[in-house]
Amino acid sequence: MLVVKIGGASGVNINSIVTDIANQTASGEKLIVVHGGSELATELGEQLGHPPRFVTSASGHTSRYTDKRTLEIFLMATSLLNRRLVGQLQNLGINAFGLSGLDGRLLVAERKSTIRIVENGKRKILRDDYTGRITNVNIETVRALQYTGHIPVVAPVAISDSGGVALNVDGDRAAARLAGAIEANKLVILSNVSGLLSDLADPNSYIPNISTNDIDDAINNIARGRMKRKLIAAREALDAGVKQVIIANGKIDQPITKALKGEGTLING
């Protein structure tokens, strides 16, 4: 069992990823696909006159402030990506089935309605944020889809634990939690970089291996920006029992096949 996360950033080659998913499926691999959508959400927000507002928490993490309208834009953007992926996979004869964490309460999250940020050196509190931290995965839904021969394609949206509010969740961490819940051996995280880079100026300088003991050090001292989140997701996946996480290049041909052969940053549990 393999979980593949497809990053939403520009440069990621969706065609080659989709073709490789078809190859993997043909060779008998059981797959779950999770995707992002941040870039398309940003684009759509700008087109709709509601550009994203990125905020930085006291601990230094950057995230998208998700007010009600931003949430709706995020839902539309991730749904469009989901439909596109399902269509492309179906076109290759793969019986893909799109869903979000709302459907059958697949991904349940605790809403972070108040976020503490730092802006121009000042601490502020933002309310009415629609983001969440996943607390529970109802994996039976995905198992049932797999049992009926489908390849689940999951959008990074969760449902509030206390009701039916849709929440923006981090796609990498959603993939990690799904991989843990489905007892996947491996999680492949594809993005527009070739792995955890030791030198940001050199796109080929990816670190081939990180041991579990070194993840925290890598998060704090090597990773920048989005890569911090990917490593946090990797740690969550390993904590949940996944054997190996591979952070790999999604811009190349056969990205999954190559990742599984060791091209990328391998993190072993």
Place this chain on the structure above:
Amino acid sequence: MLVVKIGGASGVNINSIVTDIANQTASGEKLIVVHGGSELATELGEQLGHPPRFVTSASGHTSRYTDKRTLEIFLMATSLLNRRLVGQLQNLGINAFGLSGLDGRLLVAERKSTIRIVENGKRKILRDDYTGRITNVNIETVRALQYTGHIPVVAPVAISDSGGVALNVDGDRAAARLAGAIEANKLVILSNVSGLLSDLADPNSYIPNISTNDIDDAINNIARGRMKRKLIAAREALDAGVKQVIIANGKIDQPITKALKGEGTLING
């Protein structure tokens, strides 16, 4: 087994429909929900600087010309509605599960890539249209969801019979085909009118009963605009074995309960 179509036009009271779906489900009714999205698609298209273009066929039917961009807008709008409905139902404790006709190839359609229209009295051919006519329903997917305790909520999008192209399909007709395939007893079509009106100026002038023999006459001589499509959908549902179609008011409290008690235009097979 009951199929409920929720119209996408303004005035339809989503809250009262969702509450009534919860009531029906609590009383043991097995339900499938199908929704529209035309109004939200129009709104979104206008916001994005790509307003809809409505065209009239040689036979007098009006439809949305769906170029590539309009298709994407339609996918986003219907997905947003789908996510909203699923969230609202989940909020009431109903284990809703959203899907479109792409997922598991639920709704397969023949693409009408060339449409013949009349504009300013002249005949024209429009190409690159992304609309379709449903040719096949893979109902096993919906049965599997019902078996696992879910209420399917279906967006009016189909997949091309020859591959993986998403297609805009008429929501009423999609509901009719689903109702036939799942062997539903009844199809309730809720919109912002109280039924087939004998007098368009009087919103309460709905015709209480139409026999199968009279449908064609009603389509040709009584119905106007969208109501023609609803009657065509009703005829398709009856042809597919559904026992009764009810075209009813979606603006009121308990719209499904009242429709099932006979408030609306009843068409018996």
